[in-house]
Amino acid sequence: MGDQDGAHVSPNNGPESDDPTVIGFRPIPVQDALARREPLPPRTGANTGPIPPPPREAPAPLREPPPPPIAPPTVPQPVARPVETASLDAIQPTERPSRPEDLLPAAAATLLALASELRRASAAQNVDDMRHKVVEEIKAFESRAVEFGVAADEISAARYVLCATLDEAVMTTPWGTASRWSANSLLNQFHGETWGGEKVFIILDRIRGNPAQYLSLIKLVDLCLLFGFEGRYRVVEDGRYELDILRDEIGRLLKRHVQAPPQELSPRWRGLSARRALRPYLPLWAVFVSVGAALSLAYGIFAYRVVESVRPVITELDSLDTNQSPMPAFPPPPVTQTRAPAPQPVVRAPAPVVERAPEEERRRPVRRVEPRRQIEGPLVLTPPSRSTGSGAQ
Template sequence: MQAALREGGVDTNDTSPKGLPFLVAAARPQLNLLYHLRGLHEEPDPEQLRTAVIDEMRAYERKVANANVDTQHARVAHYALCATIDDVVLSTRWGGASNWASNSIVSTFHRDVQGGERFFELLEHFHKDPGRNRDILLLLYLCLSLGFKGRLRVSARGALELSQIRDSLYRTLQSSMGDVEREVSPHWRGINARFSKARFKNLYPAILGLLVLLCAFGYIGILRLLNTDSDSIMVAMAAAPPQGNPSIKVIKPAPQPIEQVDRLRNFLAFLQPEVDRGLVTTSRDGNKVLVRFRNTGFFATGSADVSPNSSV
């Protein structure tokens, strides 16, 4: 039973809550099993589960027998737990497909083959005297809350009738015991406290430091990428013409033209009187001037010296 119940997430070693009647406190493992049976994610082995439940019900029978509990209440409590476990198991897909119905827990211990038909009869009987039967009524109420429906499961108005029975039983228990929790697990919610930022104040420096560190790594990474790309661009620019450093050549302005004196013209003008007298002739060839003297007495015959009697 221990292994089977642990597969369903049930801890059979849970301590009993203070203030609960012994009939209910001793049935803590069975009640936990009922709660977890409907939410199993994996289908258990029905035969293995049945064997484990039988062992646990025998343990419950021994615990109740050793306690100062009314014999009739102990017998009815045992029957109610067996009938509820059968009803919940047979309502599942895997339980309905097994042979659990022909080998039910309630038929094993109580020779009841009608599938817990007596549950509502017993509830009605004990409900007539809630003062004396408060403990057993509380256990029956928990069985209804954990899934027992019996014949009402297939009835057209079963859900409504079951709700009325449960509400009536709740009011009875409330009047005799005070407020009874209508929820199976009333303390599942967290503390209803206002949100406080104090717990997160110590996280701000850590978050800020992390952001600064991420920004620094991001900056370094981007800088490395830019340097890698710029190196290739600088190499390409260095190889592009013109080679070497650029220079500026200063062009000197052209010199002012110097007015040239036409010496040949002056020379010809100088000889013009002799030309007019027929003493000489001139002819110009480019930059050269040829002067011919027409005076035959200028040189003596066979002499290279100018005759003193010549006149020009």
């Protein structure tokens, strides 16, 4: 750094104004630097001749400036979204259900939907105004339950469960904790209590013993658990696991006592068919009779047309004169007489010639051949004697 700083200092210890660049300063030409230098004072002494100028320094090679840095990719900025707020304006009550186990859930449909909306709301328009509307809606729930024919004790228990669910939904949000809701909760206004996380499950244990009578209330508690109510299980260890087991038990209880829902979502979802089957309206024998009648009618029509087409020919034949002599018969063909072939002479075959033996042969006596005797014992072959052989010779 010292050398670099010294390169930019003039002999009179004055800074030189080099042009700034991207990597430093561009050196000024030597001629300009020499022209701006002040003359040195004359030296006194032996050597008083002219002082030669200092040796010229070679200019530093100019470097090409580096390319401009690549601009970083533009990251899309998140678009500001409106803050989700809780409101009761878009929630409308439902009509009276047809099944008795749906009476309390139908009457509290608006409050259940509000509890779900409060849990995911990031802010509230006006907490005090909203609380006032919730109080009015709880009173409307009681009126609808009375119109549906629900007993007074069930309405009171259902109101307690709903107040505890709504209070917990509000107090688990940041805006609810910062509000004055906890100082004047719904349970405190309607039942004079500040926390219902324990009593809700006590009520559930009591009504589970008589599910046939309190089936609608059991279903309402199950819906509150479904919409996020935890109560005492929020603060105990493994509370979520125990709450899941409890919900499974309630589900099995409802499955045993609640009427199974219909297989089809809507009983009238099928449109009217353009073609109807013929068999449900017409028996099979009628089909065969109709086909036979149609074939008979077609045969009669074609037969009538054939007769009508040959009728002129028949009329013309009938109008012919029948008194005319018949046509003469053709003479029979002449009979040609053929002669029988002449009889051929019969040639008799010559009689066979029988050669007769000479008289001597006829007179020779016939040798009688005796039958062979059965030889008993071993067969012994004796060679002929020489005397017999010689005599024979």
